[in-house]
Amino acid sequence: MTLRQLLVAIGKPLVELCTPEADPRVCGVAILDPDDEPGSYQQDLVLVIGARGREAARFVRAAARRGAAVVAVKEAPAELAAVAREAGIALLGVAPRMRWDQVETVVRQVLDAAALSEGSDEEPGDLFVLAQTLAALTGGSVSIEDAGNRVLAYSRSDDEVDELRRLSILGWEGPRSYLALLREWGVFERLRSGEEVVRIDEHPELGIRRRLAVGIRAGAQHLGTIWVQEGREAFADRADSALLGGARLAAVHLLRHRSEAGRPRNELVAGLLDGKANPDLVAGQLGIDPAAACTVVGFAVREREPDQPVHELHRADMLSVVSVHMASYRKGALVGASGSRVYAVLPDEPGLASLVADVARVLERRTGVRVQAGIGSPVPTLHEVPGSRAEADRVLGAMGEANAVATISDLRAEVLLGETLSLLHGNPDLRDPAVASLVAHDEERGTELVPTLLAYLDAMGDVGAVAASLHVHPNTVRHRIRRAGQVSGIDFGDPRERLSCHLQLLLAVTTVTTYNAIRG
Incomplete structure (x- = not known):
């Protein structure tokens, strides 16, 4: 992403651009410690730790020679900006009170979000861009927190910020004393109990400006909160509706982010199902036998006019429940998601259909919606997994309302008819x-x-x-x-x-x- 896109995402009070004419592309973040030899920093944002102000000049030049796109320094005077221009590198000044690990974390989070959204409709910066958009729509300063009141993203703002917002961003979570007051005022209870915009009055004696807040929800589950602090001007007329829409978008992001911890394994399983990954390499990385016979089972949630955050929650629940049950069934079971469906690659053994039916019932009890499972034909090795997955998909496509579980043998005529009609x-x-x-x-x-x-x-x-x-x-x-x-x-x-x-x-x-x- 470009430096300006990155700054829209992180901005003040974290960093400030000291070379406003520069807008290079940034691909990564690296640390330059004065005690270490400089490395290769191709298109990186380099954080110069341990050197401030003028004394950082030689490290700015060293980073530029090593291919860096941007260098970040604490206490960056005007003469250091001149050094950066001469070296052909962008310069960021970092707020003195910020910790370097905080700067690295937020920059890496924004860059990772941009990489994950590449080729999709999502904008670089993800939650940070959403926070910036909501700030423009509401006329306030926005921060987005998870269910544990940890700050996930915030808007860049040149407006006045109160002590609460400053401390929350610097500490990456709300101050405990203020959180206790919110509980005492019943704010958290309202945020967790329904979809409404909650108004918190100004408290000058506490250094707290007026705020709007809305819970981020998926169904009955509370995922986090969006807070908006009022600035010099009053909130925009349509601030409430903007917040409600932003909460729904944030819910989708948080549910997707929740599944990122298992992303590498899920990508391996998805590659195996699609036929894009080498089965022998997948087997080696996951510690399973590539020559073992197996069967693919596909699970799908059947929802009428689904709400997107609720659908994401159901998909996440389905992935979690299927993973747990299949792992208890066989140690070598593989579970992954592709699109809106969850798939399991299992040993072909008697009793498989009964196990799958049990899982479908558990999923239905947990999600409250109908879950159906399609079982493909057994295949002799992992190399034939895409064929069994294709059959599981055909079964799911041909299943009516009556059955929760079906095999390709049960519905071969319906599958053939459906494909002929297609x-x-x-x-x-x-x-x-x-x-x-x-x-x-x-x-x-x-x-x-x-x-x-x-x-x-x-x-x-x-x-x-x-x-x-x-x-x-x-x-x-x-x-x-x-x-x-x-x-x-x-x-x-x-x-x-x-x-x-x-x-x-x-x-x-x-x-x-x-x-x-x-x-x-």
């Missing part, structure tokens, strides 16, 4: 205009040729069964079938034409579920 959907040139004419005839004249013909083809021509299912006389069925042949020109005596017509009628009514609904 092929027809993606290739309009394969469709028969004669079928379209039947659908159009029903729509224009209010007839029921399509549902009658579907029932007839399903029943393999058993007129009595069709009449009973549709609650009509057998002669009515015969009449409709003859009429369907006249309208479309399809020869129902030809088995290939019957099959083609059947498939395309199923596609015409969109899904097998809609088809079943038409049949009653």
Whole structure:
């Protein structure tokens, strides 16, 4: 990310740009200790510790010679900025009271967030950018804290800040005396009990300005808080609605960040499932046998109109529960997430379906929403895992509402039908205009040729069964079938034409579920 993007994220009171014309790209952060030999600092932000003011000049030049993009120094006078310009490097001045480990932590956090969001729609800086955006929308100074009142991000502000905000940022958590007052005033209880913007009055005797606060929530779970301190001007008119929207965005970030601890292992498992990682290397790093037979199980949460933070929470819960249960089942079980689904790679043994059903029930009790699991075919080695994963996905795609767990063997016909319909959907040139004419005839004249013909083809021509299912006389069925042949020109005596017509009628009514609904 560029230096200016980094400064938008961290800014005052942490650092100040002493060479305002500079805007290099920053790829990492490094420490230069005067007692050590300088290393290679290609496009790094170098923190010069142990040297202040003018005495840091030679270290600024040394960092520049070693490829650094930016150098940070405590007590950076104007003459040091001139040295940096001459050396062709940007210079940051660090607040004297800041600890170097705090500076390194926040810079690394922002750069890591930018790297993780590369190629996605997320902006560099992540929570810091969100804090800066909320500051602009609310007209105040914003800080974002986790559930333990630790500061995760804050907005850069040239406005007046009170002692509470200054101490919170310098200490990376709210002062204990003020936290005790918030508990006494019932603020925390309100923040944790619902989705509302809480107003905290000004307390001049404590050096505290007026504040707005909103809890960051996913469902009933409290994840943290967004605080906004009032500056010289009053809060913006739409500050409350901006905070509510910001809290929902922050919830998504915090839930994603929660799963980052297991990211390297999850990436290995995801690479194995996708076929992008070498199975032998994955097996070596995870300590498992690459030649062992295994099966892939896919888990999916079925939500209607899901709220994104709640969906992220359910996905995180699903990953946690599946990991624990599968680890107890077999030490070598692999669990990882890909997209909105969670997958387990397990030894193929008797009782696997029963175990998976137990896990699905636990997940449903924990999340309160329906969880379904699809089991692929067993494969002889880790090299064939992508094939078993593809089958697990096909099963999940073909499962209706009735079952919580199914195998590819249970739903092979449904899977084949679904993929055939997908092929027809993606290739309009394969469709028969004669079928379209039947659908159009029903729509224009209010007839029921399509549902009658579907029932007839399903029943393999058993007129009595069709009449009973549709609650009509057998002669009515015969009449409709003859009429369907006249309208479309399809020869129902030809088995290939019957099959083609059947498939395309199923596609015409969109899904097998809609088809079943038409049949009653």
